[in-house]
Amino acid sequence: MTGPLAFALLQTVEEPEISGSDGNFMVYLLIAAVVVAIAFGNRALARSRRRDQSTWYWLGVVFPIVSLAVLAALPTVPEDDEGVVGRRFGRRQIVGVIFGILGILMVFLLAPALTDQIRAFAFEPPKFGEQLQWGFSPRILVRIVGFLYWIVAGVSFLPKGRDRVAMIAQVVAAVVAIPTILAIALALSATATNTNVIILLDQSLFLATPVALGAMTGLWSERVGIINIGIEGMMLGAAGVGFMTYALLGNASSVPWMWIGIFVAVLTGGLLAMLLAVLAIRFKVDQIVGGVVINIFALGLTGFLRSQVIVPSGHTDGFATPDIAIPLLNRIPIVGDTLFTGPPLYYLMYLVVFMTWLVMFRTAWGLRVRSCGENPHAAETVGINVIKTRYLSVLVGGFIAGLAGAWYSMESTSGFEDNMTSGFGFIALAAMIFGKWTPWGAFGGAMLFGFARALGSRLQFLNVEVAGFSIPSEFFQAVPFIVTLVVVAGALGRAIPPAAEGQAFEPSK
Numbered sequence: 001m002t003g004p005l006a007f008a009l010l011q012t013v014e015e016p017e018i019s020g021s022d023g024n025f026m027v028y029l030l031i032a033a034v035v036v037a038i039a040f041g042n043r044a045l046a047r048s049r050r051r052d053q054s055t056w057y058w059l060g061v062v063f064p065i066v067s068l069a070v071l072a073a074l075p076t077v078p079e080d081d082e083g084v085v086g087r088r089f090g091r092r093q094i095v096g097v098i099f100g101i102l103g104i105l106m107v108f109l110l111a112p113a114l115t116d117q118i119r120a121f122a123f124e125p126p127k128f129g130e131q132l133q134w135g136f137s138p139r140i141l142v143r144i145v146g147f148l149y150w151i152v153a154g155v156s157f158l159p160k161g162r163d164r165v166a167m168i169a170q171v172v173a174a175v176v177a178i179p180t181i182l183a184i185a186l187a188l189s190a191t192a193t194n195t196n197v198i199i200l201l202d203q204s205l206f207l208a209t210p211v212a213l214g215a216m217t218g219l220w221s222e223r224v225g226i227i228n229i230g231i232e233g234m235m236l237g238a239a240g241v242g243f244m245t246y247a248l249l250g251n252a253s254s255v256p257w258m259w260i261g262i263f264v265a266v267l268t269g270g271l272l273a274m275l276l277a278v279l280a281i282r283f284k285v286d287q288i289v290g291g292v293v294i295n296i297f298a299l300g301l302t303g304f305l306r307s308q309v310i311v312p313s314g315h316t317d318g319f320a321t322p323d324i325a326i327p328l329l330n331r332i333p334i335v336g337d338t339l340f341t342g343p344p345l346y347y348l349m350y351l352v353v354f355m356t357w358l359v360m361f362r363t364a365w366g367l368r369v370r371s372c373g374e375n376p377h378a379a380e381t382v383g384i385n386v387i388k389t390r391y392l393s394v395l396v397g398g399f400i401a402g403l404a405g406a407w408y409s410m411e412s413t414s415g416f417e418d419n420m421t422s423g424f425g426f427i428a429l430a431a432m433i434f435g436k437w438t439p440w441g442a443f444g445g446a447m448l449f450g451f452a453r454a455l456g457s458r459l460q461f462l463n464v465e466v467a468g469f470s471i472p473s474e475f476f477q478a479v480p481f482i483v484t485l486v487v488v489a490g491a492l493g494r495a496i497p498p499a500a501e502g503q504a505f506e507p508s509k
Contacts, residue, residue, distance in 0.1 A: 092166050096156020099173055103149030110184070111142040119186040120194035121179070124334050132334065133194055138187035145180045149173055181455065189462040190470075200451075200458055202338045206412075208450025209349045210235065210421070213404035214428025215435065215442035216356050220397030221273075223360065223437060224390045225373040225500045226280050229291025232425025233298035234272045234398055238265040238405025240302030243416040247310050252318025252414065262321075262345075262410055266402035272298065273398020277391050284504040295425075303418050310416060320414035321345060345407045352400055357439035369393050373498035376505045386505055404428075423481070430484045436495045452483040 120133040152173040156166045179197075186195060214231045221228035242265025243252075250257020272294055279290040310316060321343040329340040360366035368389055371379040376386045409416045427449050434448070435441025456476035464471050 092163060092170070093156055095170055096153045096166065099149040099156070099170065100153025103146040103153065106142050106146035106149065111139050111146065114138045114142060114184065114187040116140075118193075119183065121182070122194050122196040123198050124196075131194075136183065138183045141183050142180065145176055148176060178451070178455075182458075185459050185462050185464050188464045188466060190465045192462050195458065195462065198335055198338050200454055202342075203454040203457070204447065204451035205339070206342065206346055206450070207453045208446040209346050210404040210407050210424055211428045211431050211449050212349050212353060212443050212446035213400050213407070214425050215431040215446050216352055216439065217269075217273075217397040217401040217404070218429050218432040219356060219360070219437060219439060219442060220369075220400065221276075221394050222432070222501050223373045223498060224369050224393035225376060225498060225503065225505070226277065226390060226394050227287040227291065227502045228276065228394070228397065229288050229429070230272065230276050230294030230298075230425075231291075231401055231428050232421055232423065233291075233295035234269045234401035235405040235408065235425050236295075236302055236419065236421045237272050237298035238269040238402035239409040239420060240298075240305050240405075240416050241265060241268040242402070242406050243409035243414075244305050244310055246318065246410060247313050247315040250318075252315040255319065258319065258321065258410055262403075262406040265406035265409070266399050269400070269402020269405060270395055270398040273394050273401065274391070276398075277394040281387060281390055281505070287502050299419060302416070306416055306418060317413075317415040321411045343411050345403060345411045348403065352403070353439055353443045360439065370498070372505075373500055376500050376503075377508070380508060387507065390505070401425075427480060427484050433495050433497075437497060449480050449483060452480040455479060 116137050116139045118135045119138055120135045122131050122133040124132045152169045155169045158166050182195060182197070182200075186192060214235060217231050217234065218228050242261045245264040246252055246258050246261030249260070275297075276287075276290050276294050279285040279293065280287045323341050323343055324347070325337075326340040326347075330336045332340070360369060368379065368384050371384065372386050372389045372393075379389075380386050405421070408420050428446070431445030431449055432442045434445030435443065456479035459471070459479075460473050460476040
């Protein structure tokens with residue numbers, strides 16, 4: 001269906017019917033004829049401009065106006081050695097097709113089913129009955145985003161050399177999906193008419209803390225050539241041993257002992273990392289198997305400590321780390337009090353990410369770490385002690401995992417439960433892959449997963465209903481893992497690990 005014609009129909013018909021009167025049938029028949037005509041026009045134009053005819057013909061059937069406009073705007077380019085200049089279907093084009101299909105579903109199926117009553121995004125808590133917010137119609141917003149996705153679908157088929165434009169368009173489309181999901185949730189909510197997006201952002205950043213720290217753990221291990229599947233176990237072991245120290249020595253109520261418990265958690269993460277390093281480097285155990293051993297060991301150890309030590313002590317909960325307000329920044333209107341007031345480990349996460357980037361990519365030692373992960377034998381020939389570098393790098397990652405474990409048991413809550421990390425060590429691994437083994441990319445992946453988790457909680461709070469039935473809470477709890485599957489499947493491109501990752505190293509004699 002053409003864009004302008006579809007927009008006109010949606011403006012004049014409040015609730016389009018899929019089947020019904022003869023008049024509706026004639027309208028859909030006319031639309032089908034227009035689509036077919038534009039598709040054939042696309043094919044003829046593609047032939048004259050030396051484009052792949054089958055691709056543009058098919059694209060013309062699905063996104064006629066967009067593809068026609070893009071194709072007409074492109075200059076004629078020389079033929080290649082095979083006599084054809086076309087776009088083969090790649091990852092970028094597949095993602096573009098997905099956006100185009102989503103756009104069609106949003107415009108013609110989802111938007112008509114949504115309410116046209118005003119909903120709002122709030123940007124601050126209510127004060128004396130007033131609140132800064134932006135009102136919108138969910139139906140109109142979803143239609144606009146649907147048309148935007150059509151444009152993104154067309155741009156995804158730009159010729160080679162313009163892949164960056166397609167990538168930027170798809171990133172923008174993915175970002176736009178965030179407010180769109182919230183708008184749809186508000187339209188389907190049985191109780192709410194607005195939602196606070198600043199608080200949602202703050203929750204996303206806070207929940208991303210252990211994922212970002214876990215991703216840095218994986219980065220320090222895998223950049224030096226050691227696969228670290230044991231991030232989950234390191235975090236869990238640190239959380240359990242750290243809180244046990246806090247409960248036994250400080251009765252879970254002393255601030256100095258709480259910091260000692262955090263220090264013990266960091267050391268525990270380091271010890272478990274050294275265990276992985278010894279298995280992988282000294283005994284040359286399969287590194288994936290070694291990581292699984294760490295996970296199973298930590299699960300059994302912490303379960304024993306909770307049932308036999310923490311619970312009998314009578315101190316199963318206590319005081320968590322207090323919030324700290326950053327001077328001046330916490331006074332920024334609207335966002336200051338929400339975004340710049342938080343607990344200490346949350347702020348340490350930003351410092352860890354920055355220092356990881358600084359040391360790994362701006363120092364000589366960081367260059368040695370990366371060279372040991374790419375070509376350890378070449379690194380050895382220039383005098384680098386590969387074995388020592390690998391041990392130290394894995395140990396640094398373990399300390400960071402211990403900090404993530406302390407966040408679970410002494411910051412987000414003050415207590416320890418069996419398997420309380422809930423698989424987020426594996427999500428941290430996915431965030432690292434999402435970021436293509438770079439600190440800021442992994443941090444972005446952690447923010448994505450943190451938002452997915454916060455969004456799941458927010459959707460559950462909004463009491464979203466579909467056809468009169470409430471969506472089960474288990475679905476919202478699964479949202480971060482669904483995002484993980486999409487990322488690991490490589491929706492945003494192929495991730496290439498360090499060349500020597502997972503390979504045992506034998507020093508030259």
